[in-house]
Amino acid sequence: MELRQATAADAGAIRDLTRQAYAKWVPLIGREPKPMTANYDDAVARHRFDLLYIDGMLAALIETIREADHLLVENVAVSPSFQGRGLGRRLMAHAETLARALGFDTIRLYTNQRFAENIALYRRLGYQVDREEVVPVGIVIHMSKRL
Numbered sequence: 794m795e796l797r798q799a800t801a802a803d804a805g806a807i808r809d810l811t812r813q814a815y816a817k818w819v820p821l822i823g824r825e826p827k828p829m830t831a832n833y834d835d836a837v838a839r840h841r842f843d844l845l846y847i848d849g850m851l852a853a854l855i856e857t858i859r860e861a862d863h864l865l866v867e868n869v870a871v872s873p874s875f876q877g878r879g880l881g882r883r884l885m886a887h888a889e890t891l892a893r894a895l896g897f898d899t900i901r902l903y904t905n906q907r908f909a910e911n912i913a914l915y916r917r918l919g920y921q922v923d924r925e926e927v928v929p930v931g932i933v934i935h936m937s938k939r940l
Contacts, residue, residue: 796887799842799854804833806851807842814870822907822931828868840867843887845880855884857891863937864892866902885918889940898940906932 799807811833815826836842836856845853852875856868866888871880892900904911906925912934920936 795846797844797846799837799844801834801837803842803844804837807837807844807854808833810851810854810872811868811870813873814876817873818905818908822905824930826905828870831868836867841891843884843891845884847875853880853884855888857888859895860901862897863899863901864888864895864897866900881914882918885915889938893940899937900940901935901937903933903935906934912936 808831811828811831815829818826819829839858841857841859843855843857844851845855851872853871854868855866855870858865858867866885869881869884889900901923902915902920903926904915906912912922915936918938920938923935923937926933926935
């Protein structure tokens with residue numbers, strides 16, 4: 794298992810893995826989730842991506858954004874062939890370590906209200922719901938964890 798920070802050359806692989814990981818949600822919400830439509834060439838230039846490789850294959854990734862007073866988890870994606878192995882939990886723990894190293898005592902994330910299994914995972918990891926936000930395409934659940 795290898796974890797490394799992404800470079801601009803990784804944008805295509807990030808896009809492909811994210812599209813594969815989020816495809817299962819399209820039937821549930823009737824559209825592509827936000828991470829499937831992101832411009833990863835731009836995102837890799839502006840955000841931090843940590844890529845998790847297993848046996849040389851990109852298995853999972855986490856995208857984080859350094860905000861003024863917290864670290865924001867923008868995206869966690871696990872390749873369908875690697876789901877169910879705890880990689881998402883491992884990457885969330887990595888983000889918490891990163892947040893502490895940056896001097897933050899809070900980490901935040903948001904997700905679609907209909908992604909119940911994701912919300913349940915985040916709750917098990919100690920995240921709490923801060924608020925619900927109605928947007929034109931549904932309801933966004935904002936969550937946070939004090940570190």
